[in-house]
Amino acid sequence: MDSQVTENAKLAEKYKEDANQCFNNQDFNQAIELYAKAIELNPNVAVYYANRSFAYLKTECFGYALTDADKSIEIDKSYVKGYYRRAAAHMSLGKFKMALKDYETVTKARPNDKQAKMKYTECNKIVKKMAFEKAIAVDDVKKSIADSINLENIVIEDDYSGPKLEDGNVTLEFMEDLMETYKKQGKLHRIYAYKILLDVKQLFMKQSTLVDIAIPDDSKFTVCGDIHGQFYDLMNIFKLNGLPSPSNPYLFNGDFVDRGSFSVECIFTLFGFKLLYPEHFFMSRGNHESQTMNQMYGFEGEVKAKYTAQMSELFTEVYNWLPLAHCLNNRVLVMHGGLFSRDDVELTEIRNIDRNRQPPEEGIMCELLWSDPQPQNGRAPSKRGVGVQFGPDVTKNFLEKNDLDYIIRSHEVKSEGYEMAHDGKCITVFSAPNYCDSMGNMGAFITLRGKDLKPTFVTYKAVPHPDVKPMAYANSLLSLIC
The missing domain is CATH 3.60.21.10 (Metallo-dependent phosphatases)
Structure with missing residues (x-):
């Protein structure tokens, strides 16, 4: 039984490597299929879900990307890339507050990661801007931009x-x-x-x-x-x-x-x-x-x-x-x-x-x-x-x-x-x-x-x-x- 598990794990890694190659060649649908095969053989590896999440993002399947990112985090709560992927899926769906939480997790885990810090800062700006616009919006009389143009x-x-x-x-x-x-x-x-x-x-x-x-x-x-x-x-x-x-x-x-x-x-x-x-x-x-x-x-x-x-x-x-x-x-x-x-x-x-x-x-x-x-x-x-x-x-x-x-x-x-x-x-x-x-x-x-x-x-x-x-x-x- 152990040898079968080992064999499956090896084959799953091979599928992942092939999928990564397809991803690099921008064949995202084939990559998704190969990541799925890796997951079927070895379903408890966070990186397989995070990688497939990235491929789903590329094909605009943001819902599936979110599910896979969630799964990678569920398997390994310390897996930083999972939070990165989930933040990207939330951003793609316009869910900026939820993305901000994930970017915050990433910056805490990697305080020296400049890219993560930049993304946290940018996302925070959007959330604050939206909050400000909501605060100043007047529900019953929204001024038309068209009317203000001379x-x-x-x-x-x-x-x-x-x-x-x-x-x-x-x-x-x-x-x-x-x-x-x-x-x-x-x-x-x-x-x-x-x-x-x-x-x-x-x-x-x-x-x-x-x-x-x-x-x-x-x-x-x-x-x-x-x-x-x-x-x-x-x-x-x-x-x-x-x-x-x-x-x-x-x-x-x-x-x-x-x-x-x-x-x-x-x-x-x-x-x-x-x-x-x-x-x-x-x-x-x-x-x-x-x-x-x-x-x-x-x-x-x-x-x-x-x-x-x-x-x-x-x-x-x-x-x-x-x-x-x-x-x-x-x-x-x-x-x-x-x-x-x-x-x-x-x-x-x-x-x-x-x-x-x-x-x-x-x-x-x-x-x-x-x-x-x-x-x-x-x-x-x-x-x-x-x-x-x-x-x-x-x-x-x-x-x-x-x-x-x-x-x-x-x-x-x-x-x-x-x-x-x-x-x-x-x-x-x-x-x-x-x-x-x-x-x-x-x-x-x-x-x-x-x-x-x-x-x-x-x-x-x-x-x-x-x-x-x-x-x-x-x-x-x-x-x-x-």
């Missing part, structure tokens, strides 16, 4: 030669000029940036939480998934599929920003087209169109670097008004995340969501932004730690209840850029190829025609971009993760 006080410098709005309006010429300027790493003047944000906020405020889109029989319609600040890949989509226009309408299904370091360029391009073609260009909110995500994953830092802190607050206001879902010809529902923890959700309930807020941690608004499909029937706790995982039976019941054909969602990296799950009734589309310059995935978009709404997939590889690394503007605490 465009007449903004001066256009004589040497500015970039794109200019025509009589305050977006035109096709302006959009073409803007995209060319961005390709050359130029910048839009802040007066026009603010004007676009103020105008697009007014436009989104008039839209429903669930937007109905009518696609004529012979017309093409394109659905794109996550863009994540990959501006040059966004330009490639337009090159492959044509610029947006009344005869070439688009729906971008959330996560326009964060991670990629050209998020400002992406969002102003998308908002510009929304203003130019309000009835033919659509945008859904993703889980990254939120203040907490933007604080952590780069967008807030990028806006502050390229513009102002005030503008980053205005973006938060605008994002609160983004629609949460779109329905194509009353047959196909499109949302960023997925379905629900309840079986009785109807489209009317989605229409009636009060969306002008930061995403809650539970309920149907949260699930629209965060949920993921799973292959087995039923539901399970989310691998991300937010939302729910839902099976083919859940999709089937929802479609039957609401007289729909299928759903389209985004939110997950897929190696081919898309995936058809749940007997073809749950389609994932992800439009950021070689996500974070490291995943090696294809990007994809979906085209369909009004008469049959049959999805056609177009896939493409990443294109070159200027030498600015992903997460260049992200919070320094995330250096543990990315």
Whole structure:
């Protein structure tokens, strides 16, 4: 019996070494499988769980990462890396107070660890800032950033030669000029940036939480998934599929920003087209169109670097008004995340969501932004730690209840850029190829025609971009993760 235990322990170590190699090669899913094999053979080794936790962090399975970090600490309460991993998982989920406790444990165990001290200090700053903002917030009268902006006080410098709005309006010429300027790493003047944000906020405020889109029989319609600040890949989509226009309408299904370091360029391009073609260009909110995500994953830092802190607050206001879902010809529902923890959700309930807020941690608004499909029937706790995982039976019941054909969602990296799950009734589309310059995935978009709404997939590889690394503007605490 002892020899078998020894043999298992040796083999488990071999799996761990192989997993570490896969991790170093950025094959995180294979690493996760190999760590799991090591755990199966020898389940009482803290490092196996901590390593798998790190791999889960890399694949954005923050819920699983948290569970594994907890397990590594349960096995060995003095295992410092376990606390590091748990802190990173808490940070990724925006649970800053809980992360702070773990960083405190690390700094006490390693008082000379400069990196641990820095992370504790940074996390402490965020917690204090949030406490301060909560203390000064007035619940009944929250002053709008939009109302405090006076465009007449903004001066256009004589040497500015970039794109200019025509009589305050977006035109096709302006959009073409803007995209060319961005390709050359130029910048839009802040007066026009603010004007676009103020105008697009007014436009989104008039839209429903669930937007109905009518696609004529012979017309093409394109659905794109996550863009994540990959501006040059966004330009490639337009090159492959044509610029947006009344005869070439688009729906971008959330996560326009964060991670990629050209998020400002992406969002102003998308908002510009929304203003130019309000009835033919659509945008859904993703889980990254939120203040907490933007604080952590780069967008807030990028806006502050390229513009102002005030503008980053205005973006938060605008994002609160983004629609949460779109329905194509009353047959196909499109949302960023997925379905629900309840079986009785109807489209009317989605229409009636009060969306002008930061995403809650539970309920149907949260699930629209965060949920993921799973292959087995039923539901399970989310691998991300937010939302729910839902099976083919859940999709089937929802479609039957609401007289729909299928759903389209985004939110997950897929190696081919898309995936058809749940007997073809749950389609994932992800439009950021070689996500974070490291995943090696294809990007994809979906085209369909009004008469049959049959999805056609177009896939493409990443294109070159200027030498600015992903997460260049992200919070320094995330250096543990990315």
